[in-house]
Amino acid sequence: MIEHNKDLEVFQADVSTWLKENNPKNPGFILPETFMEVGTDQQFEFLRDWQRKVYDAGYLGMAWPTEYGGGGMPQIYQDIVNAEMAKQRVPFVPNTIGLNWAGPLILNMGREEDKQRYIKGILNADDIWCQGFSEPEHGSDLGNAQCRAVKNGDDYVVNGSKIWTSLGSYAKYMILLARTSTDGDNKYAGLSFFLSPMQVDGIEPQPIKKLTGEYGFCQTHFIDAHIPADCMIGAEGEGWQVAMKTLMFERGATGGQAGGLSMMDINMGDVLELAKRARRNGKPALEDPLIRDELVQLLIEERSNRLMNARAKIPALNSERPNAISMSGKLRGSELKRKFTQFAVSLQGANGARYVSAAAVDGGRWQRSYFNSFSATIGGGTSQIQKNILGERVLGLPKS
Amino acid sequence: MNSLIEFSEEQSMLLDTAMDFCNSRSPLDKVRTLISTEKGFEVEEWNAMVELGWLGITIPEQNGGLGLSMSNVVPIVESMGRQLMSSPFLATTLASHALIHGGTQAQQNEWLPKIATGTVASLALQEEEGDWDLSNLTVVGSSNNDSIVLTGKKTFVLDAAVAELLIVSVSLQGEPALVCVPIDAIPSEQIQRETVIDETRRCYEVNLDGVSVPKSAVMANACFDAIQHASLLLLSAEMAGGLASTLNTIVEYLNTRKQFDRLIGSYQALKHPAADILLGLESVRSHVYHAATIFDSDDKPAIDTALHMAKASASEQFAFAGDRAVQFHGGFGFTYDCNAQLFLRRALWSQYQFGDEKYHRQALAPLLLD
DSSP, rough: OOOOOOOHHHHHHHHHHHHHHSOOOOOOOOOOOOOGGGOOOHHHHHHHHHHHHHHTTTTTTTSSOGTTTOOOHHHHHHHHHHHHHHHHHHOOOOHIIIIIHHHHHHHHHOOOOHHHHHHHHTTTTTSSSEOOOOOOOBTTTTTGGOEEEEEEETEEEEEEEEEOOOTTTOSSSSEEEEEEEOOOOOOGGGGGEEEEESTTTEEEEEEEEOTOOOOOOOEEEEEEEEEEEEBOOTTTHHHHHHHHHHHHHTSSOOOOOOOOOOOOOHHHHHHHHHHHOOOTTTEEGOOHHHHHHHHHHHHHHHHHHHHHHHTTTTTGGGEEEHHHHHHHHHHHHHHHHHHHHHHHHHTTGGGGGOOOTTTTTGGGGHHHHHHHHHHHTTTOOOHHHHHIIIIIIISOOOOO | TTOOOOHHHHHHHHHHHHHHHHHOOOOHHHHHHHHTSSSOOHHHHHHHHHHGGGGGGGGGGTTTSSOOOOTTTHHHHHHHHHTTTOOOOHHHHHHHHHHHHHHHHHHHHHHHHHHHHHOOOEEOOOTTTOSOOOOOOOEEEETTTTEEESSSSEEEETTTOSEEEEEEEETTEEEEEEEEEEESSSSSGGEEOOOOOOOOEEEEEOOOEEEEGGGGGBBBBOOOOHHHHHHHHHHHHHHHHHHHHHHHHHHHHTTTTTEEEEEEEHHHHHHHHHHHHHHHHHHHHHHHHHHHHTOOOOOOOOHHHHHHHHHHHHHHHHHHHHHHHHHHHHHHHSSTTTHHHHHHHHHHHHHHSSSHHHHHHHHHHHHHHH
C-alpha cells in the first residue's frame, strides 16, 4: 500500500473515470444495504448485473490467478479499486459469500478441478453462493452443528436445517458444515465441510421475513438430500478446521478476497448531513441543542473507535490487555451503528414514524437501516455475549 | 490527522520508568497515610522526581531543562494517576508551561531554572464562582506608580502552601492578564487550605487583597489557550491512569468476593458494566495519546477537538467507573476503608477541574457541527 509509482497513479485515475461513467443511476427502487438484505428479484438482478459489469471491466478478482478467470495482478490494484469504489459509493457486488469466503477457500485448498469449476462463476455472478453454518437451535455455536450427512455410496445424504442463509433462494452452491459422525467426545471432530449444490431434491430454501418486512435470509431444509461425496473439501472430520479457515477469510485477516464492496456504507457523515437538512419541530434538526449534544456524543464515539484502531498498532500502549481493542471491535462497531441509525430516525420529527415509502425521509432508508443494524448486534454473537467474552477473556472474570 | 497516534521510544521508556517509580513509591496504603499530612506528599519523592529530570522535560535547554515536548510528560502523569500519587508535579509543570508560553525573558530566566531544580510553582486561575471560562475574572490589578495592587480571591490553587511562585490571572485595565506573584508577597494568613473532595489533593484559597507586585511581574502575554491545552492534556492523562486502576480494583474484587456461593464476577449484572468500563478506558487512553501526538502541531482546531474529546470522555468514564467501583464493593464499598472511595473522589475532583464532559461537549459542537 505504501508503494507509489506512476503506473498506479494512472491506474487509479482510469478506475476513477470508469466508475464515474458506469456507476448505475438510481434504479428508482430502494437498494438493499448488504447481501443479507437482497429481498426482491428486482434488487437481485440489478446487483448481479452490476457485479458482471465490474468483472467484465477487469475490476474484480484482479489478484486471483488468470487460469481460473482472475486478473493475475498484484493485490495493490484491487486495493485501489476497492478504495475508489468506497469513495464513489457505488453499489456492492452481491456474490459476497463466493467472493470473500468460498472463492479464497477453494483457491487455498481446493483441487484443480474445483478451481476450474467454481472460480469463474463466482466472479461473473453466474453462480451465486450461500453459506450453511448456523442452525436454528444453535445460533453462533458452530461446533454444535447437528445437520447430518451420512455416506451412502457416492453420495452423502443430508438431513437437518440451516438458518440465516442469505441469497439462499438464488444460490447455486452452499458452503455447508455438516455432522458426518456422532462418535467420540470431541464434537468438533465429527464435522465435515462441503461445497454443496443447491439445486438438488430435498434441499428447500425457505425465505424468512425479517423485522424490516423484507426477505433476504432463508432457512434451508435438508430432507434426505443426496449430494455428491466428492464435493467435500478437506477430509471427513476436518470440517471444523476448514470452517475456521473460512472465518479467517471473513474477518479479512488473511487476504485473498476477490474485492469489491460488500455493503452499502452508512456513516456518521451521512447522519450529520441528514441533521442539516432534516426538520424537527419546525426547524433544522441541527439547531436543536439536545440533538447537537447527541451528535457530538456519537462523533466522540466514532472517533474513539478509530483512535483505538490506531492505538492497537502500538504494543507499548497495549501491554496490559493486548486483546482488548481487537476483541471489542465487533461490539463497538455494531453498537455505534445501531445507535446512530436509531438517532437518525429521531432527526425527522413526526416523519420518524414513516417507513419505506416515497413520503419518508430518504425513502425510509434510516428506519430500515436501524432495523437492519440489529443483524450485526445479534449475528456473530450478540452484544451481550461479546460483553461476556470481554469480561472473561480480557478481564479474566469467572464464567457466567 | 484525525486518527493519528504516535508513541516514541522516549515516551515508551518514560512510561516504563514512571510506572515502576509510582508503583514502588506510591502504594495505596501510603496514599492513605499522606492524606492525613498537611503537605500531602513526601519531599523525598519530590526530590527523586527532580533528580530524574521530570520537572525540566518541557523547559528549554537554555533555562536548564531538556526542551522536549509536553507529550513526554503524558506517560508520567498517567502513571502518577494510576497510583493516585500526589505531589506538586502537575501544578508545577503547568506553571512552567505558562511561563514558557507567556513569560517575559526575564521571568523565564529567573524562574525556569529554579523550577527545573525543584522549586514548586502553581497556577491561580479559578475563582469563587467556579466558572471554567478562564478569562471571566473578578480579581483586579490596579496600577499604582510602578506597582500593581491586586484585589480579589483565587480558589483551587494547587499546592500553594509549598509553592514559591503563583501565576495569577487578573483583569488589568479590563483585559485578562497573567502576573507572576512570588509567594512572599502574600501574607501567609491569606492562604487558606480548602476542603476538597479528593483528599489526596492540596487546594488553597488565596486572598490577594492588598498584594502588590512590580509592573515587571506582568507576563508578556495572557496565554490562556496554552494553559488550557496543557491542563486538559495532563489532567486527562492522569485520569486515564486513575481509570485504569479503578478497573483493576473492580476486577480484583469481582474475582475474589463470593455471594450466594458464586464469585460475584460471574454475574452478568457486574460483568457487563466491567466490560463497559474497560471500553471506556481503552477509549480515554486513545483520546489522550492522540491529543499528545498532535499537541505541538499548529492545527488549532484539531488540537482543540482532540483535547475537548479527551477531557469529555475522561470525565464521563472515570466518574462512571468510580461510581460503579463503590457500588460493586457492596457494604464494604460504603466504608472509608474501601479504596473505591479514593478513586471516586479523584474522579470527581478531576471531572470538575477545567470543565466537565457537558462543558467540553458544548465546546465541541461548533467545532464538529458548524
